[in-house]
Amino acid sequence: MFVLIFYVLSPIPMAIARHYQDSVDSTNALVEVAxxxxxxxxxxxxxxxIILAHSPQHEPLIQWGAxxxxxxxxxxxxxxxLGYFYLFCGDGFSYDGW
Known part of the structure; x- marks a missing residue:
């Protein structure tokens, strides 16, 4: 269940960078940090x-199959x-092609 936190957090830096900049295609410090x-x-x-499955205890916290x-x-x-950001967040996207 802890992995769900990463799913929520992963698009936030690029969304913030896109909010403060007109184009994410150009290279600047904000995009690089994001x-x-x-x-x-x-x-x-x-x-x-991987860390949870390879725990140093006698029995791992999760199994390798999990x-x-x-x-x-x-x-x-x-x-x-990644596909969502590539497809829908580009500068040239319009719904006319759909």
Whole structure:
């Protein structure tokens, strides 16, 4: 359930950067920091289940099968978020093509 926090947090830095800038395509410090923070959130979402499955205790906190399912779900969710930002948040998007 802790991974759900990362799903909510991952689009927030780019949404803030898009709010304070007209175009996200141009390169400036705000976009670079937003990409860096988003990357840290995504890497943390993939790292948390691995850390929980590889805990140093006698019995791991989660099983490796559950870890694999979480990593697969992470891939699907984050590619969906990426697709949304790529498709709907571009500067040249209009609903005329739909």
């Amino acid at each position: 990409i860096f923070i988003t990357t840290g959130i995504v890497v943390s979402a993939f790292g948390l289940p 870890c694999a399912l979480i990593l697969t779900g992470n891939s699907i969710v984050f590619f969906t978020i």
